[in-house]
Amino acid sequence: xxxxxxxxxxxxxxxxxxxxxxxxxxxxxxxxxxxxxxxxxxxxxxxxxxxxxxxxxxxxxxxxxxxxxxxxxxxxxxxxxxxxxxxxxxxxxxxxxxxxxxxxxxxxxxxxxxxxxxxxxxxxxxxxxxxxxxxxxxxxxxxxxxxxxxxxxxxxxxxxxxxxxxxxxxxxxxxxxxxxxxxxxxxxxxxxxxxxxxxxxxxxxxxxxxxxxxxxxxxxxxxxxxxxxxxxxxxxxxxxxxxxxxxxxxxxxxxxxxxxxxxxxxxxxxxxxxxxxxxxxxxxxxxxxxxxxxxxxxxxxxxxxxxxxxxxxxxxxxxxxxxxxxxxxxxxxxxxxxxxxxxxxxxxxxxxxxxxxxxxxxxxxxxxxxxxxxxxxxxxxxxxxxxxxxxxxxxxxxxxxxxxxxxxxxxxxxxxxxxxxxxxxxxxxxxxxxxxxxxxxxxxxxxxxxxxxxxxxxxxxxxxxxxxxxxxxxxxxxxxxxxxxxxxxxxxxxxxxxxxxxxxxxxxxxxxxxxxxxxxxxxxxxxxxxxxxxxxxxxxxxxxxxxxxxxxxxxxxxxxxxxxxxxxxxxxxxxxxxxxxxxxxxxxxxxxxxxxxxxxxxxxxxxxxxxxxxxxxxxxxxxxxxxxxxxxxxxxxxxxxxxxxxxxxxxxxxxxxxxxxxxxxxxxxxxx
Amino acid sequence: xxxxxxxxxxxxxxxxxxxxxxxxxxxxxxxxxxxxxxxxxxxxxxxxxxxxxxxxxxxxxxxxxxxxxxxxxxxxxxxxxxxxxxxxxxxxxxxxxxxxxxxxxxxxxxxxxxxxxxxxxxxxxxxxxxxxxxxxxxxxxxxxxxxxxxxxxxxxxxxxxxxxxxxxxxxxxxxxxxxxxxxxxxxxxxxxxxxxxxxxxxxxxxxxxxxxxxxxxxxxxxxxxxxxxxxxxxxxxxxxxxxxxxxxxxxxxxxxxxxxxxxx
Numbered sequence: 001x002x003x004x005x006x007x008x009x010x011x012x013x014x015x016x017x018x019x020x021x022x023x024x025x026x027x028x029x030x031x032x033x034x035x036x037x038x039x040x041x042x043x044x045x046x047x048x049x050x051x052x053x054x055x056x057x058x059x060x061x062x063x064x065x066x067x068x069x070x071x072x073x074x075x076x077x078x079x080x081x082x083x084x085x086x087x088x089x090x091x092x093x094x095x096x097x098x099x100x101x102x103x104x105x106x107x108x109x110x111x112x113x114x115x116x117x118x119x120x121x122x123x124x125x126x127x128x129x130x131x132x133x134x135x136x137x138x139x140x141x142x143x144x145x146x147x148x149x150x151x152x153x154x155x156x157x158x159x160x161x162x163x164x165x166x167x168x169x170x171x172x173x174x175x176x177x178x179x180x181x182x183x184x185x186x187x188x189x190x191x192x193x194x195x196x197x198x199x200x201x202x203x204x205x206x207x208x209x210x211x212x213x214x215x216x217x218x219x220x221x222x223x224x225x226x227x228x229x230x231x232x233x234x235x236x237x238x239x240x241x242x243x244x245x246x247x248x249x250x251x252x253x254x255x256x257x258x259x260x261x262x263x264x265x266x267x268x269x270x271x272x273x274x275x276x277x278x279x280x281x282x283x284x285x286x287x288x289x290x291x292x293x294x295x296x297x298x299x300x301x302x303x304x305x306x307x308x309x310x311x312x313x314x315x316x317x318x319x320x321x322x323x324x325x326x327x328x329x330x331x332x333x334x335x336x337x338x339x340x341x342x343x344x345x346x347x348x349x350x351x352x353x354x355x356x357x358x359x360x361x362x363x364x365x366x367x368x369x370x371x372x373x374x375x376x377x378x379x380x381x382x383x384x385x386x387x388x389x390x391x392x393x394x395x396x397x398x399x400x401x402x403x404x405x406x407x408x409x410x411x412x413x414x415x416x417x418x419x420x421x422x423x424x425x426x427x428x429x430x431x432x433x434x435x436x437x438x439x440x441x442x443x444x445x446x447x448x449x450x451x452x453x454x455x456x457x458x459x460x461x462x463x464x465x466x467x468x469x470x471x472x473x474x475x476x477x478x479x480x481x482x483x484x485x486x487x488x489x490x491x492x493x494x495x496x497x498x499x500x501x502x503x504x505x506x507x508x509x510x511x512x513x514x515x516x517x518x519x520x521x522x523x524x525x526x527x528x529x530x531x532x533x534x535x536x537x538x539x540x541x542x543x544x545x546x547x548x549x550x551x552x553x554x555x556x557x558x559x560x561x562x563x564x565x566x567x568x569x570x571x572x573x574x575x576x577x578x579x580x581x582x583x584x585x586x587x588x589x590x591x592x593x594x595x596x597x598x599x600x601x602x603x604x605x606x607x608x609x610x611x612x613x614x615x616x617x618x619x620x621x622x623x624x625x626x627x628x629x630x631x632x633x634x635x636x637x638x639x640x641x642x643x644x645x646x647x648x649x650x651x652x653x654x655x656x657x658x659x660x661x662x663x664x665x666x667x668x669x670x671x672x
Numbered sequence: 673x674x675x676x677x678x679x680x681x682x683x684x685x686x687x688x689x690x691x692x693x694x695x696x697x698x699x700x701x702x703x704x705x706x707x708x709x710x711x712x713x714x715x716x717x718x719x720x721x722x723x724x725x726x727x728x729x730x731x732x733x734x735x736x737x738x739x740x741x742x743x744x745x746x747x748x749x750x751x752x753x754x755x756x757x758x759x760x761x762x763x764x765x766x767x768x769x770x771x772x773x774x775x776x777x778x779x780x781x782x783x784x785x786x787x788x789x790x791x792x793x794x795x796x797x798x799x800x801x802x803x804x805x806x807x808x809x810x811x812x813x814x815x816x817x818x819x820x821x822x823x824x825x826x827x828x829x830x831x832x833x834x835x836x837x838x839x840x841x842x843x844x845x846x847x848x849x850x851x852x853x854x855x856x857x858x859x860x861x862x863x864x865x866x867x868x869x870x871x872x873x874x875x876x877x878x879x880x881x882x883x884x885x886x887x888x889x890x891x892x893x894x895x896x897x898x899x900x901x902x903x904x905x906x907x908x909x910x911x912x913x914x915x916x917x918x919x920x921x922x923x924x925x926x927x928x929x930x931x932x933x934x935x936x
Contacts, residue, residue: 471811471812473812531789535789535790535792536788536789536790537779537781537788537790540768540772540775540776540779540790541776541777543765543767543768543772544765544768544772544776547765547766547767547768548764548765548766551764551765551776552765552776552777554747554757554759555776555777555778555832556748556751556777556778557776557777614765614767614768615767
């Protein structure tokens, strides 16, 4: 053992995984002992001791796909899609561009603050003055440039007033940080003090100078137009005609979805050593057919034409995916024979039966009846609930069976997944045939049908190729990057549809919709903070001071300075949001922003930031802001009493806390 | 092993007001050697470390580092001189990845002026390489440190100290919270660090951990030094005996063993 060989093991990452996967036992212990090369008395050291975590047989392989799914931001995205779909389903107008701009507008101001507050919370601190500060900063700029009143004069020009207000904001942030660091008291209580001080100042000064709690008319300041462009420029959708819009929209969305699909397959399957170029050709052909179909679908009317083109898309998709897989992935060797144990049979059969039952129930009950069966349900409501419950339980049963089938053999998995695709197709068909709402027939049914096609394609490809059972860092990296790229391309496609109109739509009298530049600021700020957190020393230090302040200090991180800078970041964000508001509506109420600080904290928590610090993302905060903004607009759009929004915010928070806790436990369970 | 000591302590004493925490402690450690500091709870081990780490200053006595008399006014000062201290519990940020922990506070950056970002590729590669030098294969440096075992965390801290140019490594009770296997892992790292030419001060209350790796043993009891011995001058049993207060322990040990408690 101690032959003086002091060279470290050159063992490449994969070796251990392969070895473990193959059930081979690599003797790590010898190499470790040899590497140590010293005269450690074995009396104290168990010779079988090993540091290598890679060969721990208690470690199960989890694909990066599974690891991605337990990330809180991914959970938040799913939550956002879910809540959006809910309001889309219950409201007549929620999916329209105007409404979307509406909630994005709310999400922008809330989101800029939520991202900054997330950063501060990751650094382990709270700022309860952040809400009041947005209003205070908006008022300050108006005071500086206009409402100087008995302080004399017409006020400062904006070019002076804006930097001056920034200095004040930095000062307040610095003060928060300084007091928290000097006293060592919880920031919760210190910033509560700042919060009340700001409220008092806002009300007191407003009454002192203008005799009322609303102050306004930013637009009388010099250079107003320039700064209005920066902070509140508006985009009138109907003023931007782009006749090729739908081409870009469909093409980008389709390409994005294909990229997502390829990313998932990259994460899912085992790469083969010898690439097969024939597959690449097949892939290109399939992709072109599918894309052509997708674009053609938009220009064709009528059910028959649609059905043919849908079939063309399905064929293109399957051919393309098969080609791609043939090119890159290891074919499966032993597919086995179908083995369905009684439990799996019960789940598959029962699940399919429930879905069919749901479909029959939906068709039997009169969908247009508003007869009040018993409060608060109408016949129509009961129908929807029965249908949803039956198909959800049914699909869940089938999904469980196919999950279990993963570990049996490829052919069993294929059977189970095909049943899943069939069930999804039944749901799509039911909606298409029987839904009373046109938008369900036009949008939801094709979407679900597409999902069914993808699942089927997946089943076929999964039968032919080997699933990856080992970690492969390069494939994981490529896969996750493609996933992100796909998402961005899809969003770009959606943006085309959102920001432009076609001449036809204009002629048909499409209602106007507008958004403002604050959305752009929100996106830019979020991206900047994601980068800061991931790639800069400041970001690293933020995570460190929130995670273990003493350890951070120990290795030379300036903990107090980092935290103070985080407080200043929040106050600068508040200053910016204050300006966005002041330039948008020209006037500000003295209570503007008060109470919002909790919304920012909730958005951060919903996005997966840990209340105790040290963990979280800027992106999560942004998604959290969207989740909170959707109901605000959605409730009004569904013509419900807007007071319900508090109930919804409460439920969202509780769900997010519970699910984040669950996900974190799962994440830690997996990492161990 | 007979070269001039890297660190030489003469008659170090520390008083907190009227309380005497440490009196007349002298020892030395040379590059490529391990000096173990042994003592029971309250023996003055913590005070001893804090003086060397620059958290406290000694009231009396001199510290010579590389032959020059030094006095540290802050942990940073000790670190800059080349003395790195690895504390048992506050060595790492558990929720951060291995490479971020490895470089925390000294991240390599690229970029110009105020716009600088971490060279993550380089940082990950160095962290991986340095851990490999220690004989540890970290397969994914993105793995959070919290998922590592206690021994591995200590190993990361030791590798980090070595990489950032420490000449003297102080390990505060690195094995006390660990199981038998994990303690062994850490002991291997100590030997590894020693073989790379670092001087190591290993603080422990477990003579069985100290004896196999140590070249020199300083025994503290109630703030006093019971002597500094080279390995040739002492056996593990004598070490245990001296450390725990001599003859009175024999009776106690006998009593405890009959009730099934180990004195380790």
